[in-house]
Amino acid sequence: MPTNAAVASRRVCLVSRCELCASSVELDSHLFLDCPFSLRLWQRFTDILIVHWPSPVSIDDFFLWGKRKARVVPIKDAWTVGMIIMMYCIWLECNHRRFDGIALEVDKVFSGFLTSMKKLSWSFTTPVSSIIDLCCARRLDIPIIPNPTRVMLEVRWHCPSPGWVKLNVDGCSLGNPGRTGAGGVLRDHRATHISAFSVFLSNLTNYEVEFRAIFIGLLRAKDLGITHLWVECDSKAVVDALNAKSIPLFVTQQWMGLQPFLDSIS
Numbered sequence: 001m002p003t004n005a006a007v008a009s010r011r012v013c014l015v016s017r018c019e020l021c022a023s024s025v026e027l028d029s030h031l032f033l034d035c036p037f038s039l040r041l042w043q044r045f046t047d048i049l050i051v052h053w054p055s056p057v058s059i060d061d062f063f064l065w066g067k068r069k070a071r072v073v074p075i076k077d078a079w080t081v082g083m084i085i086m087m088y089c090i091w092l093e094c095n096h097r098r099f100d101g102i103a104l105e106v107d108k109v110f111s112g113f114l115t116s117m118k119k120l121s122w123s124f125t126t127p128v129s130s131i132i133d134l135c136c137a138r139r140l141d142i143p144i145i146p147n148p149t150r151v152m153l154e155v156r157w158h159c160p161s162p163g164w165v166k167l168n169v170d171g172c173s174l175g176n177p178g179r180t181g182a183g184g185v186l187r188d189h190r191a192t193h194i195s196a197f198s199v200f201l202s203n204l205t206n207y208e209v210e211f212r213a214i215f216i217g218l219l220r221a222k223d224l225g226i227t228h229l230w231v232e233c234d235s236k237a238v239v240d241a242l243n244a245k246s247i248p249l250f251v252t253q254q255w256m257g258l259q260p261f262l263d264s265i266s
């Protein structure tokens, strides 16, 4: 934006003065972040979304902070759009004062900010999912997007027959591919715990980690000398691949190593 500092950097001589507080040079960081006038606006906005204003030292810092906060604030859309609209409102007020000689109070500028937020709220997609979200939406006077009703899926665990052991495994990849973890539990026909495991596994896909979870469980069953084993996992792709004996390359070696054990058990 052509603030006085930006214009001066192009070798244009001018007297730089903040139009909002008249007590400082108009640097980008002052105008949008440090100016007492702008600060009051930011504090009103951040108070609504229950965020502590950190006094960022530069515009870059400000956007980095805003990006981090977007993960935790109520109504993410209102936060990201609100940051841009607030900067626009500050810039607009600065130019009204400079070119039109019209100066609005903080209340009036903030009211204009809320009106702009309301006009743009049609594009918000974040549903209101908590009381805090609801309170923030009311204070910003933006429409409430209802949270879609979740369908409840009942999942039951069935005991194995006497003499059998059941192995339940699951794997998860944060990002797919991303950081992964696998876990499993072995239980008898009375659902009594026999053994369990949980491990962190580097960067893998969901498919890979589900396979690895099964193989870790099978190795545990082998070590325990189990002879009748029922394996259950929630990945249809993995179950289909195992039933079709279509073993991916990344677990072929483990699969071959387990063959004598798998051939010996029911």
Ligand SMILES: [Zn+2]
Pocket (backbone or CB within 6 Å): 018, 019, 020, 021, 022, 023, 024, 030, 031, 034, 035, 036, 037
């Ligand atoms: Zn100022």
